[in-house]
Amino acid sequence: MKNLQNILIILAFALSATVNAQQDTLKLQREARALLRDGNKLYNKEKYSDAAIAYRKALGKNSKYEKASYNFGNTLYQEKKYKEAIEQFEVTTKTSKNKIEQAEAYHNIGNAMMEEKQYEQAVEAFKNSLRRNPNDDETRYNLAVAQKEAKKQQQNQKDDKDKNKDQNQQKKDQQEQDNKDKQNDKNKDQKGDDKDKKDDNQDQKNDDQNNQQKPNQDQKDKQNQQPKPQQGNMTPEQMKQLLESLNNEENKTQKKMNAQKSKGRKVKQEKDW
Secondary structure, eight states, rough: OHHHHHHHHHHHHHHHHHHHEEEHHHHHHHHHHHHHHHHHHHTTTTTTTHHHHHHHHHHOOTTTTTTHHHHHHHHHHHTTOOOHHHHHHHHHHHHOHHHHHHHHHHHHHHHHHHHHHHHHHHHHHHHHHHHTTOOHHHHHHHHHHHHHHHHHHHHHHHHHHHHHHHHHHHHHHHHHHHHHHHHHHHHHHHHHHHHHHHHHHHHHHHHHHHHHHHHHHHHHHHHSSOOOOOOOOOOHHHHHHHHHHHHEEEHHHHHHHHHHHHOOOOOOOOOOO
């Protein structure tokens, strides 16, 4: 009997705790809904920053409040915080069981992707929206625009890639040409140095040969400077007269010398005082 009473007491406490928990949950949900309404009023007045605060508080009361997440995402989108907005819309796509709500969330994800110029991701988001709500003409129109922009973006990326490839090839060709010109200049300078060296060697060789030839030339010049014997220009008659004249002179000289010999040596005479 006593054990039964204890069990009943425990059950009563558990029931009371459950009721209290449910009451707290309901209270939080009511507070979250009130904050959501406040946020919607502020959003309609285009007071997006204040609305964002209200939605954030609502999610603080109930983190699984899908409408608060979705509206919070819209507020972030209006503030051009597209990446943060996408995160909030993705919460709705994962937690909501309503296909229309999921379709609207994907539609807004596509719009945010378009603003981020992520056109291929936007195409996928709009397709996901149409899978859940095929009758949404606005989403279908946005899909066509996203597909067009994605194709254009792909072409631009291809053109940029080709342009970069061409620029890299031109840069490579220019580098090769610069290296070739540099090597040619180097070879030309080397040939010039070799030619100058060869010319210097040839000049030195010529100087050596000139130096060797100079003594011979000097000797030849010296020989040319020595008096050369002149050939006689006298006629035979003149030579005969000259010989006769020389013979006459020689005879006169001989007679004179003989006369001097006949007189003898002079003697010293004593004075006569």
